[in-house]
Amino acid sequence: MVISQVPRTILWQFLWKTSNILYLRKELRIVGQLEGCLASLPRQLNLCGRPLRLMNEEAHFLLKNNYCELLSCSDLASPPTKQSADNFKEIQNRAFEEQRLLVKEEKMQQILRAGEKILEGKRRKLNKEAAKSGNEPPPLTLEQAVDEEIRRIPELTQANALVQIFTGDPVRFHAKYIAICLPFEGLLTPFQIAVHARVAVSVNKKVLLCTVNSDSRVIYKYLEWLDAKREKMSQETIK
Template sequence: MNGKVHVWNADDWLKLREEYRIVGALIGCLAHLPRQDSFLGLPMVLLPEEVTLLLEQEVARLVSYPSLTCAPSNDIRQKFQEYRKCLYNQQVECFKEERKHQVMSMIDRIVEGKRRKLLELGHKKRKVGTESECSVLDESQSKNDETDANHVDQEALLREELDKIKCIDENSTLVQIFTGDVWLNEEDATPFPWQYPATSAENLRYKTFKDLWEKGHYLTGGQKFGADFLVYPGDPVKFHAQFLVVCIHSSEALSATDLVTLGRLGTSVRKTVVLSSLSDDGSSVMYQSLQWNVTF
């Protein structure tokens, strides 16, 4: 689609991330929260380097769906709406079951919290009454409060919490995630030719990406940091990037201004700037790191 490759299926997205360290970038809106941009969903768009790597590894196949370029028919719209409603209801039920297990496993802590709340409430009432001289603080009232707090009905409290879970319905603002692409017709899929890398610059980018990927790193696009790639020691959800990789041909000269810019950029974002280039015969990737030292 417009020269970009997308992954539409959640199972495929999860497998690529967990088994092949392919991160991509989620660009879709959430079904029930389409106007926010804090959390994005499927589809996932892949870097061209990721696409080429997956094709070389024979992990994926590249197809196009001509139907996606046309306005959906009424039947497709109806099918999609039914699918979305069914999927959302399934997710609501899964959420209810998970929440139920959480409540039952934490009921002792919930009861203890209820007791502390009752004791604090009784203490506040006695304090207000004393300050307004409308009542006199006595030991019997304090003991009554402690007795009420110690006799919290655990079963009644559990039923109350479970009733709250039952009130979750289709109008709740839960995040809906599509887990499939059932509205796409597999018979409509046609093989799509892929020609990347096609230039010397693309070849350098791809070989750099592949080499770092084979070394066990996670990689994402580095445009927002002025680099070609960001390199992570683990899943980007759990780790910050360690390196900013800039691909430069070995014959390309860097000015002093460019070196200073890259050095200060790496220091400002607390990452090591790495310059990558190909060897003379183009068979291997060479790296050079930049470190910014400040002297007074």
């Protein structure tokens, strides 16, 4: 069993291996405190994952009784080298690419599971448009409806990642805005604007489209999607 020690004003001892954490809990009744972020449940503080942080007394007990050895993480006491920073960036990019593929696959599976409902909705829309024009609605198969939805899955990239903006203490308050970083000279289609606005609605937040101009100044555009009920309330407030 190996415990890593992080150099700080007060030394912290961490245990990383799952089997060792379970052994401490079952055999030695040492619980410790989980400090890590769960990959499946990020951005929350109720459930944490590895590593397990040990009190000084707990670490002393384990060392005294030869249950473990202590390794000092001296690399954390100084700034990272260029090589270590490049290695970290490479690992980060590889992890992001793996997550991107998994997210896209999950979206495709969701569309396939809801194929019948998607087909029903698209046929209803086509029938409505055909009734207005007086023409017969075009034929539509399940495969065509599903393929169309799959092609509309937005591509996940680091450039369009969402950044939460808090107007108060993040521990006490939810974020009020989500910032979407865009290139300065990039063009937004109406479809992309609708996508960004609806994303904000789904998480009950407002959108800031942010960019950096040629003078290196940050500029942004405020965007909010109003449904019929909220738009009516907004108009009544203005009156």
